[in-house]
Amino acid sequence: MFTLFHHPFCPHSRFIRLIAGEYGLDLKLVEERSWERREAFLLLNAAGTTPVLVDEEQPIPGAAIIAEYIDEAYGAEMEPKRLMPETxxxxxxxxxxxxxxxxxxxxxxxxxxxxxxxxxxxxxxxxxxxxxxxxxxxxxxxxxxxxxxxxxxxxxxxxxxxxxxxxxxxxxxxxxxxxxxxxxxxxxxxxxxxxxxxxxxxxxPSFRPLLSEWLAGVPASRTYVDLDF
Amino acid sequence: MFTLFHHPFCPHSRFIRLIAGEYGLDLKLVEERSWERREAFLLLNAAGTTPVLVDEEQPIPGAAIIAEYIDEAYGAEMEPKRLMPETxxxxxxxxxxxxxxxxxxxxxxxxxxxxxxxxxxxxxxxxxxxxxxxxxxxxxxxxxxxxxxxxxxxxxxxxxxxxxxxxxxxxxxxxxxxxxxxxxxxxxxxxxxxxxxxxxxxxxPSFRPLLSEWLAGVPASRTYVDLDF
Structure with a gap:
């Protein structure tokens, strides 16, 4: 079980959620409003930005760093669905x-x-x-x-x-x-x-969770959930 | 022999030069003024930014990507001076x-x-x-x-x-x-x-080449070359 500190509209957080979806990794999602600069969150990531993935108490901050981490820690066992090539x-x-x-x-x-x-x-x-x-x-x-x-x-x-x-x-x-x-x-x-x-x-299928989250007061565009937009 | 398209004051280019210095990699330096958006340079890096490393005709754009590339291609043979840890x-x-x-x-x-x-x-x-x-x-x-x-x-x-x-x-x-x-x-x-x-x-020693490059019309600060500043 991983924990992801994210925001539903943070594009970098969405990237990590898609990776987790493709790999079948179980994410516990914690919504973080990074602009509030919550002290406990700054301890996980001094830069104060989402996303931060926590894997067995180790915080991994930032989309690119999380992607490299997931590939190094779990990529090999994900073949043939691995999202980083070999060469x-x-x-x-x-x-x-x-x-x-x-x-x-x-x-x-x-x-x-x-x-x-x-x-x-x-x-x-x-x-x-x-x-x-x-x-x-x-x-x-x-x-x-x-x-x-x-x-x-x-x-x-x-x-x-x-x-x-x-x-x-x-x-x-x-x-x-x-x-x-x-x-x-x-x-x-x-x-x-x-x-x-x-x-x-x-x-x-990894995309479905993103498409089903709507924000109160901000309706999604006509094409957002339509797969044949 | 590697070619590095760089600018002497581009901090990302300096980072790659330091890595090359630590590893003893032989760099041919080509000064690029990225703001001029030279067409042949944009073919090496569509983003138009320095640095770009060319290793046997493959262009590798961007400081972080070059650093990962050098580690993957040459890191193991650089032990015990490897600049990326193992775990x-x-x-x-x-x-x-x-x-x-x-x-x-x-x-x-x-x-x-x-x-x-x-x-x-x-x-x-x-x-x-x-x-x-x-x-x-x-x-x-x-x-x-x-x-x-x-x-x-x-x-x-x-x-x-x-x-x-x-x-x-x-x-x-x-x-x-x-x-x-x-x-x-x-x-x-x-x-x-x-x-x-x-x-x-x-x-x-990897720092020396940087310290000896001065820019006409912009003298270095008093402390720049002084090792006991």
């Missing part, structure tokens, strides 16, 4: 794309949109709460378009984003997209290949 | 601190300071060049103080930042610090333990 060269490509979504897409798209449209509802004024910034949202929505085109290009070139098999790269991309798809902020009609790839990943 | 739990701590410096310290301190004080000199106006922003520099200089205290706390608790041995964590921290130390932006007098740890790392 050094293929691992470079999976890590490159993981970082692309967990860092670049997060910074340019998913973090600003989730912060403005969701987190700010829960934040007190001194924590940065208040009305969403139209400027920030406009910039993020412009950025999502080139990322979608990049996903489409990868999906046309390969079976999955990093190669033949489903890997961490697909789950990271899908996790970030899912958080903003809930908000209706993905212009799916602009890229058929990206849309077809996402439909495949979204229809996996 | 899964120790690797979590090294990765946590690598991310702390490569992501958090970079965003809060080294990236703003290096951008404002160095990169902007070389950037054209449409690339964001111009006079440094006093506000950005003030914020970054305030942030460096809590990071220095954190380093000091770690250095008092442990022999090196992540444990008994020198690891990637020390080299990442020292790489980012060195870039802003050149500019005189580290308040060393505020933390004796951090200063003593840095003096130990800075006196390693």
């Amino acid at each position: 050094v060269a293929e691992r470079v490509e999976v890590r490159r794309l993981m970082a692309w979504f967990n860092e670049k897409f997060f910074e340019e798209v998913s973090h600003p949109l989730v912060t403005e449209r969701i987190y700010k509802r829960f934040m007190s004024e001194e924590n940065g709460g208040g009305a969403p910034s139209a400027d920030v949202m406009r910039a993020a929505k412009a950025n999502v378009r080139y990322h979608l085109a990049y996903i489409g290009w990868l999906a046309q070139t390969r079976n999955f984003l990093a190669g033949d098999r489903l890997t961490y790269a697909d789950l990271a991309a899908a996790a970030h997209l899912s958080a903003i798809d809930y908000l209706g902020d993905v212009p799916w009609s602009e890229d058929d290949a990206a849309k077809a790839w996402y439909a495949r990943v979204k229809s996996r | 899964v739990a120790e690797r979590v701590e090294v990765r946590r601190l690598m991310a702390w410096f490569n992501e958090k310290f970079f965003e809060e301190v080294s990236h703003p300071l290096v951008t404002e004080r160095i990169y902007k000199r070389f950037m054209s106006e449409e690339n964001g060049g111009g006079a440094p922003s006093a506000d950005v520099m003030r914020a970054a200089k305030a942030n460096v103080r809590y990071h220095l205290a954190y380093i000091g706390w770690l250095a008092q608790t442990r022999n090196f930042l992540a444990g008994d041995r020198l690891t990637y964590a020390d080299l990442a921290a020292a790489a980012h610090l060195s870039a802003i130390d050149y500019l005189g932006d580290v308040p060393w007098s505020e933390d004796d333990a951090a200063k003593a740890w840095y003096a130990r790392v800075k006196s390693r």
Whole structure:
């Protein structure tokens, strides 16, 4: 039994939940509002960010670090469903794309949109709460378009984003997209290949728990739960 | 022979140069001004950032990904000087601190300071060049103080930042610090333990190439090359 300190709309937390779902790892979920900087949480992760996985009392902070940890501790026994390839060269490509979504897409798209449209509802004024910034949202929505085109290009070139098999790269991309798809902020009609790839990943059983969690007062977009969106 | 596309003041590039120095890997250095978005460079790394390591025609982009790659491809043969520990739990701590410096310290301190004080000199106006922003520099200089205290706390608790041995964590921290130390932006007098740890790392032979590179028009701070600063 693992414990995951997460937030339902934290894209990095969603990434770890998808990995756990693919591997059948049993997660106890604890919702953490990282902006409140709860002292006991800071002891688990001095950076104060979600997600943090606790495995037999060891805290493992951060999406990429958790992904590496799970691969090192449990990856070998997960074959043939292992989400990290075996060869050094293929691992470079999976890590490159993981970082692309967990860092670049997060910074340019998913973090600003989730912060403005969701987190700010829960934040007190001194924590940065208040009305969403139209400027920030406009910039993020412009950025999502080139990322979608990049996903489409990868999906046309390969079976999955990093190669033949489903890997961490697909789950990271899908996790970030899912958080903003809930908000209706993905212009799916602009890229058929990206849309077809996402439909495949979204229809996996590991995705179901994410699709069934709704936020009171913020209805999901029309396409969010629809597997044939 | 490896090729490293880098910038002399890019902290992430410095981190990779330190690793190569510790391991005795022969690097051919190519200076890249990433803000110019040179097309051939974007083919090596779509994200357009330094560093990129090329090992036998395979491009490996990004500091953390290069560090993992070097460990997977060459780490085992580097014992007893290997910079990643063997146990899964120790690797979590090294990765946590690598991310702390490569992501958090970079965003809060080294990236703003290096951008404002160095990169902007070389950037054209449409690339964001111009006079440094006093506000950005003030914020970054305030942030460096809590990071220095954190380093000091770690250095008092442990022999090196992540444990008994020198690891990637020390080299990442020292790489980012060195870039802003050149500019005189580290308040060393505020933390004796951090200063003593840095003096130990800075006196390693792997550090020498960094200390001997000076930038025309931007003299190094008084303490930069001094091993007993």
